[in-house]
Amino acid sequence: MFRGANKVTLDAKGRMAMPTRYREHIAERSNGRLIATVDSSDHCLLIYPLPEWEEIELKLRRLPTLNPAVRRLQRLMIGHAADLELDNSGRILVPPALREYAGLSRAAMLVGQGIRFELWDEAQWNEHREQWLKAEESVEELPPELSSLSL
Amino acid sequence: MFRGANKVTLDAKGRMAMPTRYREHIAERSNGRLIATVDSSDHCLLIYPLPEWEEIELKLRRLPTLNPAVRRLQRLMIGHAADLELDNSGRILVPPALREYAGLSRAAMLVGQGIRFELWDEAQWNEHREQWLKAEESVEELPPELSSLSL
DNA sequence: CGCCGCGGTGGGAAAAAGTGGGAAGGAATG
DNA sequence: CATTCCTTCCCACTTTTTCCCACCGCGGCG
Numbered sequence: 591m592f593r594g595a596n597k598v599t600l601d602a603k604g605r606m607a608m609p610t611r612y613r614e615h616i617a618e619r620s621n622g623r624l625i626a627t628v629d630s631s632d633h634c635l636l637i638y639p640l641p642e643w644e645e646i647e648l649k650l651r652r653l654p655t656l657n658p659a660v661r662r663l664q665r666l667m668i669g670h671a672a673d674l675e676l677d678n679s680g681r682i683l684v685p686p687a688l689r690e691y692a693g694l695s696r697a698a699m700l701v702g703q704g705i706r707f708e709l710w711d712e713a714q715w716n717e718h719r720e721q722w723l724k725a726e727e728s729v730e731e732l733p734p735e736l737s738s739l740s741l
Numbered sequence: 742m743f744r745g746a747n748k749v750t751l752d753a754k755g756r757m758a759m760p761t762r763y764r765e766h767i768a769e770r771s772n773g774r775l776i777a778t779v780d781s782s783d784h785c786l787l788i789y790p791l792p793e794w795e796e797i798e799l800k801l802r803r804l805p806t807l808n809p810a811v812r813r814l815q816r817l818m819i820g821h822a823a824d825l826e827l828d829n830s831g832r833i834l835v836p837p838a839l840r841e842y843a844g845l846s847r848a849a850m851l852v853g854q855g856i857r858f859e860l861w862d863e864a865q866w867n868e869h870r871e872q873w874l875k876a877e878e879s880v881e882e883l884p885p886e887l888s889s890l891s892l
Numbered sequence: 893c894g895c896c897g898c899g900g901t902g903g904g905a906a907a908a909a910g911t912g913g914g915a916a917g918g919a920a921t922g
Numbered sequence: 923c924a925t926t927c928c929t930t931c932c933c934a935c936t937t938t939t940t941c942c943c944a945c946c947g948c949g950g951c952g
Contacts (some may be wrong), residue, residue: 599901603939607900625744630877636892646892647742651855656782659884662873667892669852669859671744673762678942679900687746750911754929758910829932830910 592702597712599696604689605681606709609700613680622676626684626709628691630666633714635684635692637700637707643671684709743853748863750847755840756832757849757860764831773827777835777860779842781817784865786835786843788851788858794822835860 596609608616616622616639625643626635638646647668653660670691674682684694697712710718747760759767767773767790776794777786789797798819804811821842825833835845848863861869 601901603902605901610899630874647744647855649890649892653886657884657886658782660886661782662876663887664854665852665859666870666873666877668744668854669746671853673745677940681900683940687748752911754912756911761909828930832910834930 591704592707593704594702595715596700596702598698598700600684600689600694600698601696604684604686605677606684606698606700607679607681608676610680612702613676616676624674624676624682625671626674626682626688627667627671628688629708630663632718633692634711635688635694635709637674637682637709638705642705647671742855743858744855745853746866747851747853749849749851751835751840751845751849752847755835755837756828757835757851758830758832759827760851761831763853764827767827775825775827775833776822777825777833777839778818778822779839780859781814783869784843785862786839786845786860788825788833788860789856793856798822 592612598606598609600606616624620639620641623640624637625640626637627643629636650660650664650668653664655661655664670688672685672688674684676682688694692709693711693714694709695711699710699712699715701708701710701715743763749757749760751757767775771790771792774791775788776791777788778794780787801811801815801818804815806812806815821839823836823839825835827833839845843860844862844865845860846862850861850863850866852859852861852866
């Protein structure tokens with residue numbers, strides 16, 4: 591499982607060094623193969639080991655093609671998915687189109703989220719983080735999914 | 742499986758280079774033979790390897806012929822299907838009628854969607870993409886197919 | 893306090909992919 | 923039957939991408 595927020599940098603060619611503590615797990619889980627795609631609700635990227643992504647893709651493809659909401663989600667997620675591979679130095683090359691979508695320049699945050707990572711531009715990550723904290727403070731009514739949660 | 746968005750160009754003769762990473766799969770799956778047809782709901786083209794298309798065509802032909810919506814879909818999809826073949830340089834020649842339907846000039850996007858590709862005029866792809874993203878932001882009520890999805 | 897090693901970073905060279913042009917073959921029309 | 927136009931195939935050039943190597947900095951250990 592991937593956890594924790596890591597400060598990472600993208601070099602001029604768009605390469606990002608995967609923090610070493612994840613490399614072994616990725617290597618044995620998926621032979622160094624990852625999939626990056628866009629997050630449809632925030633301007634950040636989602637990065638999955640290949641096997642995990644394939645399950646997601648299957649779920650998406652099984653949905654009815656002629657439903658507009660389904661089609662939209664398929665186009666965004668499958669349509670923007672890029673194959674990535676760890677190179678000999680443990681880096682991945684983030685394609686220009688995805689970099690642009692997430693507003694990635696040099697300073698970025700790689701955030702572990704269980705089966706996947708999220709990759710944020712560092713400044714945007716910090717902004718959103720502030721907002722999430724504020725939102726939690728001023729919560730009055732919890733949605734039913736959360737009201738019975740024990741943490 | 743096909744995924745990801747690829748910037749491609751149609752040259753003056755209407756030829757499009759298939760990105761190399763897909764070529765091998767297409768070559769062994771269908772011997773380089775593809776079918777292009779129109780998308781009935783958006784002005785883009787759908788491109789299938791021949792075996793996949795044949796299944797789709799079968800599904801379409803099995804539907805009740807007297808239903809007007811069925812008839813319409815059959816006429817659009819089967820009626821516009823064109824045989825394509827990868828040439829020695831890995832390019833396909835997109836017929837003028839289909840180019841016109843999708844408003845294709847020079848800059849285009851080839852978008853992997855599982856068993857098929859979608860081919861969009863680049864400008865139109867970008868416009869639609871903006872709209873889809875906006876729609877995702879302002880989602881209030883998820884359709885039942887999506888409400889329990891975990892990605 | 894210094895040296896050794898690993899992780900991170902950058903740049904350069906070789907290979908491959910994309911693009912365009914040209915020539916040859918075939919079909920259609922006058 | 924000949925000429926012209928269109929299509930298809932092939933070759934060569936340019937640009938991009940990928941792979942590899944070297945350097946730098948920090949941290950740990952002797």
